[in-house]
Amino acid sequence: MSLLSVEHLESQFVTEDGIVKAVDDVSFEIANNETLGLVGESGCGKTVLALSILRLLSENTKTRGIIRYRGRDLLQLSEDDLMAIRGREIAQIFQNPLSSLNPVLTVGFQISEPFMLHQGLKRKAARIKAVEMLERVRIPLPEERAREYPHEFSGGMRQRAMIAMGLACKPSLIIADEPTRGLDVTIQAQVVELMKELIKESCASMLIITHDLSLAAELCDKIAVMYSGEILEYAGIQDFFRKPAHPYSKCFLESLPARGMKPIRGISPSLIDPPPGCRFCPRCDHAREECKHVHPDLMKVKEGQYARCHIYA
Numbered sequence: 443m444s445l446l447s448v449e450h451l452e453s454q455f456v457t458e459d460g461i462v463k464a465v466d467d468v469s470f471e472i473a474n475n476e477t478l479g480l481v482g483e484s485g486c487g488k489t490v491l492a493l494s495i496l497r498l499l500s501e502n503t504k505t506r507g508i509i510r511y512r513g514r515d516l517l518q519l520s521e522d523d524l525m526a527i528r529g530r531e532i533a534q535i536f537q538n539p540l541s542s543l544n545p546v547l548t549v550g551f552q553i554s555e556p557f558m559l560h561q562g563l564k565r566k567a568a569r570i571k572a573v574e575m576l577e578r579v580r581i582p583l584p585e586e587r588a589r590e591y592p593h594e595f596s597g598g599m600r601q602r603a604m605i606a607m608g609l610a611c612k613p614s615l616i617i618a619d620e621p622t623r624g625l626d627v628t629i630q631a632q633v634v635e636l637m638k639e640l641i642k643e644s645c646a647s648m649l650i651i652t653h654d655l656s657l658a659a660e661l662c663d664k665i666a667v668m669y670s671g672e673i674l675e676y677a678g679i680q681d682f683f684r685k686p687a688h689p690y691s692k693c694f695l696e697s698l699p700a701r702g703m704k705p706i707r708g709i710s711p712s713l714i715d716p717p718p719g720c721r722f723c724p725r726c727d728h729a730r731e732e733c734k735h736v737h738p739d740l741m742k743v744k745e746g747q748y749a750r751c752h753i754y755a
């Protein structure tokens with residue numbers, strides 16, 4: 443059984459201009475010990491998808507579908523039951539640590555909180571654990587650093603403190619949204635190395651959202667490519683880099699600096715009123731008549747690789 447199984451997930455925002463279908467019929471699974479990378483252009487729905495899993499979206503959002511975690515549907519749980527899972531079993535590492543760390547509490551206190559909350563440790567014991575965590579994410583002088591506030595940390599240190607906080611209670615699943623965004627390249631590499639180590643050590647599963655395909659190649663077992671609210675390709679990491687199946691995946695790879703930086707012509711469609719056929723159709727060099735009218739299903743390309751494209755019908 444997979445640890446997390448998302449089935450036909452939809453998340454929509456009701457706005458003045460209409461209904462924004464940010465996540466549209468998305469299904470995927472994450473097995474124990476597996477890391478799935480979620481990639482795609484800005485605005486395609488990655489963050490909304492991640493937030494949907496733990497029901498962290500605002501009131502004006504409608505979320506439908508099934509999000510099965512260890513067999514229980516998170517969308518059906520009471521707020522109390524969900525609280526018990528958030529932070530303890532499923533940890534979130536967000537892209538902007540400054541907005542997730544509380545500016546008026548010391549870093550040490552914030553990392554010790556989950557130990558008090560979820561493991562029932564007393565303040566002092568939790569504090570010792572927090573310092574241990576800071577040490578594990580290689581913050582120098584962890585005892586002293588624990589007494590400091592987030593603004594006294596550098597960007598890279600804050601990111602590592604976030605990771606320490608996320609991993610404090612040994613979660614089974616980590617959801618990381620752009621964990622290296624905004625960091626300079628050397629620090630990025632350090633954070634990736636650290637995450638790799640910690641995942642291996644803790645045997646946790648992970649959903650990692652990133653623009654950075656070299657990071658995905660480094661950390662992930664599988665990859666899901668998202669476009670305009672949908673998953674267009676799902677593949678093992680090696681298959682994906684060796685032979686991406688979906689025309690968009692190919693363009694996306696070719697648009698990377700390492701592979702020629704060829705821009706993808708056109709723009710992605712509106713999430714309010716997406717085209718009826720294939721959503722990539724207006725930008726696709728392989729488009730044919732049916733692509734304009736018939737919405738393609740996710741089709742099997744080979745064992746473990748799927749693409750939402752009529753070529754594979």
Ligand SMILES: Nc1ncnc2c1ncn2[C@@H]1O[C@H](COP(=O)(O)OP(=O)(O)OP(=O)(O)O)[C@@H](O)[C@H]1O
Nearest residue numbers: 455457462464483484485486487488489490491713
């Ligand atoms: N609260 C909201 N109300 C209305 N629309 C929203 C809201 N939050 C997000 N959206 C829209 O949903 C779509 C998906 O946004 P999302 O933040 O998930 O993109 P993303 O793939 O994470 O992009 P990025 O790579 O830039 O982080 C966007 O078009 C965005 O404008």
Ligand code: SF4
Nearest residue numbers: 720723726733751752
């Ligand atoms: S379905 Fe048609 S338009 Fe869409 S990606 Fe495949 S070939 Fe291109």
Ligand SMILES: [Mg+2]
Nearest residue numbers: 488489490619
């Ligand atoms: Mg995002």
